[in-house]
Amino acid sequence: MLDQQNAPLLEVENVWAGYIKDLDILQGINFHILPGELVAVIGPNGAGKSTLAKTIFGLLTPHKGNITFKGEKIAGLKSNQIVKRGMCYVPQIANVFPSLSVEENLEMGAFIRNISLVSLKNKIYDTFPGLANRRQQKAGTLSGGERQMLAMGKALMLEPDLLLLDEPSAALSPVLVGSVFEQIKQINQSGTAIVLVEQNARKALSMAHRGYVLDTGCDRITGNGQDLLNDPKVGELYLGAGMAH
Template structure:
């Protein structure tokens, strides 16, 4: 199933948190360089479990995961980072006692040489971080923390960014800001896996999407196709949702 045109391929992966109890039950997933691919589904479907398994926080009990054509099953997360993948968790994604600038520097822990240019690129993308660069990260709003978490991950100049529920618990205005920033990061050529509860908004900006249910990939298609699929709309986008909303 591995395709050299794909940046990452997940093939028939079974994984979970307890031995012999798989949450993922045969997941298949792929993402090409520069794609923005969304993963949606009801609570308990396995969305965050998939993200953690891809990033090496969980080891599959069955199946394969290839990144840039190489098998990464069994690698530690720091080894996966060195290969060009970064993961931004939903919570505890910044060092609260450190300043914004120190958080960014921590993000480049495997890089050598000057970080000045990298930091300036992040500040250009997220201007609010520059104006508050000496401020403790723990004092930031939820939306600002998400920007910092993404900025810190981008300090490694990854080929693939895995975002786990970045809009969770944010106000509607902050949700819009975060989605705008995700699109801006993707426009730089970064492939993004976006695990998201805000299904409609996520699919509107996605190149492609997967709908998970009970640990399986039930639907796959472009963002537009999934938004227009009445079964997806009924089950995952709300009973009142219509494709032309």
């Protein structure tokens, strides 16, 4: 059971951000995650889900509002500065180095660590047994599901306190989706807090401690994952055919 008395690991307060000046996709969004929590971010296409992840990770700079990580303001910091503070981000696409082997990808993930990587790599292979047999295989030859697992493994080489996952199930077959979500759950159970940005809303909410429903750049509805899953309003508006794969 999570300790609700904990101070948030990450807090986003009244953040406005976008890609073009004076055209904000995020419009006063509020969001937080506690240490060890798994929080799902769902909503229709264009709601601002991926924009939120990119803004938290410093790929976009908020025009207004604050972002605090471990009690320190990080809005305006570059991604490499945020990584050093204990946060990693796995984008939806282009998340591995296709010409490098599985092992080399993991080593690239730990580029800022000046320690022996043997035990870390072994830990990743224990978490993702499918990668262990392919350590010398080029990442570009992996299946979509294996590539997602490698992308997560690469991020975990830094042993982050917070992992941002942007649409990890996108374009995967139903069998692989189940496998990827199972791995996400295990990573969270090992103590890593996870922000899970997902189009597969039912699956994400069913395993999340809490969820946020985004719409037009605002946090419309928040609550316990199961409560959102069973909320008729959420079901009607956001768990329709397009989101209930």
